[in-house]
Amino acid sequence: xxxxxxxxxxxxxxxxxxxxxxxxxxxxxxxxxxxxxxxxxxxxxxxxxxxxxxxxxxxxxxxxxxxxxxxxxxxxxxxxxxxxxxxxxxxxxxxxxxxxxxxxxxxxxxxxxxxxxxxxxxxxxxxxxxxxxxxxxxxxxxxxxxxxxxxxxxxxxxxxxxxxxxxxxxxxxxxxxxxxxxxxxxxxxxxxxxxxxxxxxxxxxxxxxxxxxxxxxxxxxxxxxxxxxxxxxxxxxxxxxxxxxxxxxxxxxxxxxxxxxxxxxxxxxxxxxxxxxxxxxxxxxxxxxxxxxxxxxxxxxxxxxxxxxxxxxxxxxxxxxxxxxxxxxxxxxxxxxxxxxxxxxxxxxxxxxxxxxxxxxxxxxxxxxxxxxxxxxxxxxxxxxxxxxxxxxxxxxxxxxxxxxxxxxxxxxxxxxxxxxxxxxxxxxxxxxxxxxxxxxxxxxxxxxxxxxxxxxxxxxxxxxxxxxxxxxxxxxxxxxxxxxx
Ligand SMILES: *Cc1c(COP(=O)(O)O)cnc(C)c1O
Numbered sequence: 001x002x003x004x005x006x007x008x009x010x011x012x013x014x015x016x017x018x019x020x021x022x023x024x025x026x027x028x029x030x031x032x033x034x035x036x037x038x039x040x041x042x043x044x045x046x047x048x049x050x051x052x053x054x055x056x057x058x059x060x061x062x063x064x065x066x067x068x069x070x071x072x073x074x075x076x077x078x079x080x081x082x083x084x085x086x087x088x089x090x091x092x093x094x095x096x097x098x099x100x101x102x103x104x105x106x107x108x109x110x111x112x113x114x115x116x117x118x119x120x121x122x123x124x125x126x127x128x129x130x131x132x133x134x135x136x137x138x139x140x141x142x143x144x145x146x147x148x149x150x151x152x153x154x155x156x157x158x159x160x161x162x163x164x165x166x167x168x169x170x171x172x173x174x175x176x177x178x179x180x181x182x183x184x185x186x187x188x189x190x191x192x193x194x195x196x197x198x199x200x201x202x203x204x205x206x207x208x209x210x211x212x213x214x215x216x217x218x219x220x221x222x223x224x225x226x227x228x229x230x231x232x233x234x235x236x237x238x239x240x241x242x243x244x245x246x247x248x249x250x251x252x253x254x255x256x257x258x259x260x261x262x263x264x265x266x267x268x269x270x271x272x273x274x275x276x277x278x279x280x281x282x283x284x285x286x287x288x289x290x291x292x293x294x295x296x297x298x299x300x301x302x303x304x305x306x307x308x309x310x311x312x313x314x315x316x317x318x319x320x321x322x323x324x325x326x327x328x329x330x331x332x333x334x335x336x337x338x339x340x341x342x343x344x345x346x347x348x349x350x351x352x353x354x355x356x357x358x359x360x361x362x363x364x365x366x367x368x369x370x371x372x373x374x375x376x377x378x379x380x381x382x383x384x385x386x387x388x389x390x391x392x393x394x395x396x397x398x399x400x401x402x403x404x405x406x407x408x409x410x411x412x413x414x415x416x417x418x419x420x421x422x423x424x425x426x427x428x429x430x431x432x433x434x435x436x437x438x439x440x441x442x443x444x445x446x447x448x449x450x451x452x453x454x455x456x457x458x459x460x461x462x463x464x465x466x467x468x469x470x471x472x473x474x475x476x477x478x479x480x481x482x483x484x485x486x
Contacts, residue, residue: 022223153182226268303357
């Protein structure tokens with residue numbers, strides 16, 4: 001199977017080349033020429049464990065990888081780094097099923113893809129006879145950074161540089177990154193937000209002069225952001241897994257439909273769900289849930305995408321994004337390359353574009369800060385289950401959707417992070433007076449109220465040595481990269 005560009009279908013690549021490149025030379029993203037169909041019946045898939053299911057899906061997308069190579073990647077990625085052998089548990093709480101994607105080392109769903117991406121990258125480099133050192137440039141709204149560092153630290157033949165918004169991540173997220181060990185790692189706080197970091201990184205990828213200079217020096221850039229197709233494909237797996245678990249738990253029978261609500265920022269997670277549906281997974285509807293940065297909600301309501309608006313720093317920081325990169329892929333699948341290119345040019349020049357709105361399998365919903373706090377408290381009161389702030393945006397969005405539509409298809413809430421990453425805001429939701437408490441003291445409190453142990457990977461994190469204290473202005477990101485590599 002070939003991958004083609006979202007702005008120009010004559011740009012083509014094999015799966016391994018697309019993974020190595022990360023982004024097309026014209027700034028577009030790689031998409032599969034055609035979304036493949038699942039070749040096994042659901043009745044057979046329900047007997048597979050997470051790793052076996054991963055193989056059935058990856059083999060349809062990474063067609064230039066051998067069976068042996070894919071199984072090697074899967075075995076090494078989904079091992080004891082996850083604190084449960086199920087890898088991704090589905091749990092029923094209140095009126096919904098929660099797909100817990102945070103049992104990996106860095107406690108967010110980014111681990112699902114970033115624990116396997118370094119293995120893809122190494123094999124892809126070998127396949128394409130790349131001898132150069134691969135430099136992974138990563139912009140993060142908080143969770144990708146740590147998950148990518150964890151995946152690439154110590155991986156021979158790679159360096160990784162992570163840019164995070166200095167004032168836009170939680171205390172736990174920040175320490176997770178700045179205490180990262182590994183000679184090949186570099187972490188930089190920027191005076192700006194995620195959009196600034198992602199735009200700078202994207203422009204470095206498409207800077208011909210710079211990439212030629214660096215190639216001469218023996219470097220090749222790639223991306224660990226969800227603009228990389230190698231990030232997206234592993235995320236399709238857990239939509240299938242949610243479905244097979246829902247059958248096992250008696251929520252549905254084979255062939256019945258499920259709904260999903262996905263807390264969304266860069267549109268990568270929900271796009272993987274859309275791919276699953278296109279492959280034949282019985283999904284009735286997706287709710288794309290936003291926080292106060294509700295650019296996607298407005299888009300799905302009106303067909304107008306407009307990033308010219310105030311950027312809000314919220315209690316769900318990993319969704320604080322106004323330029324949602326993967327929407328470009330969704331657009332291209334729906335309106336084709338030519339129109340997508342027009343929209344993306346307009347977005348770059350004017351910050352806005354418009355398409356003809358039509359009913360689709362995805363609709364937008366959003367939750368305010370107040371609604372997010374309230375939904376954490378309400379679900380806790382009813383069930384003693386503590387959600388993180390991002391999951392809570394999704395849950396609040398689902399409550400609104402249910403009220404409006406009366407749709408009673410079983411709902412899966414895609415639960416993207418552990419509440420321990422956002423202890424302060426989660427505990428404040430449960431009791432306002434916690435607002436004044438220290439985030440790390442509150443971890444112990446969270447342990448008491450939730451009955452869930454503090455995850456091993458962040459125990460004592462507040463006493464770990466800070467190894468990275470680089471800070472840079474947003475306009476200096478390119479210079480920083482150049483001087484780091486010379
Ligand atoms: C990254 C992230 C999101 C948003 O995912 P996208 O793929 O960017 O839409 C939501 N929640 C958490 C906790 C995240 O880390």
